[in-house]
Amino acid sequence: MNWSDWLQRAECHAVLELAARLILREAKRRSIPSRLLPESNGSAAQHPSSRGAPSIQAMVNTLWLYVQQQAKVWEQGHAFAALYAQGENRLVQFLARRYILHLLDLSRTQSASPYRALYRRLRQYLHSSDAVQYRLMGGHSYYACAHKDEQEALKDSASWGSSDSYKVWPAPPLSFCRDFHSLRRDEAVNVACFFWREVVRRLGKPCWVSVRELTRYLLTHVSVPPSEREVLFSELSADEEEDPIRDWHHAVDADQERTLVHRDLPRLAQKLLADWEEHERAVFYARHAIEQKLADIAELSGHRGPSGAKYLLEQLNRRVHDFCLTWPGLSFFDEDQELVHEFLEEVLKICKSAWEGRSD
DSSP, X not given: OOHHHHHTSTTHHHHHHHHHHHHHHHHHHTTOOGGGSOOOOSHHHHOGGGTTHHHHHHHHHHHHHHHHHHHHHHHHHSOHHHHHTTOHHXXXXXXXXXXXXXXXXXXXXXXXXXXXXXXXXXXXXXXXXXXXXXXEETTEEEEEOOOHHHHHHHHTOOEEOOOSOGGGSOOOOTTSOSSGGGOOHHHHHHHHHHHHHHHHHHHSSOOEEEHHHHHHHHHHHSOOOOOOOOOOGGGSOTTXXXXXXXXXXXXXXXXXXXXXXHHTHHHHHHHHHTTOOHHHHHHHHHHHTSOOOHHHHHHHHTOSSHHHHHHHHHHHHHHHHHHHHTSTTTSTTSOOHHHHXXXXXXXXXXXXXXXXXXXO
């Protein structure tokens, strides 16, 4: 049996409905534009007791069509038999993950969000360019175009951001491509260095400049015509995407799959914590390893009271949840409690050094 055959069987409806519910929940949490989701047929307004059901059914219908369109492609890299052998939950997780990825791609079109589309294009180019220095700080991207004699001063410099209007700043060079969805790498680097030099001139010293500020500057000076050009996940490296969803090469059965994830736990823990700041690691360790009270954690994290510490912990827990969602056995959909426990132990091992450093 293949994907097309399965779609003709009655049993597919239950799987599609579960996947649809997960998709709608994740779409809301990820702030995916509602216009990208299938519309209700309006019957909910006539029958309040069934409110919510039409949108689920509309999502099921849309998902069925999407799977039908992808069936031939998926058979090459995601054979249905391998997924089907692992049970209903694996099918649900696979379908939901693939469609959320599809929605995120659509949300990055230039017409949907010019800012997000250009921001990701610039991140991609600056990260891969040898002409600039690039780093992640606090989950955000920064760059510099420092010469050799400036790089020493750059090491300990703070990041720069501005709330001023860029309308009074010099416009980008004329060589900058006004139709930015076809922006070339050399053009992106040139305009980025132009902006960095202007920042340094105004500040009086080298510094790290946020890619978000570069994006804001460019969109202040360049009008953005409508376009359906997408900035796809495949065009960004895994390290570059702040909320990556990656395909998993499914093993034939669940035991083999668990073995693959278990073997990879140390690397997965490193990947989760790659963009966490030291105080975030310390706070996570203090709460989950030694069960410190919120008042003590607030002092550790620099908050005035427990409410600030509680909010930070909620954000950190959400980041762990989001990361686990993309990995079999760690996701709440097919959670293996023993595997999750071992994963958290690997995370806490890495966080321990940060806690010891701040507690000294």
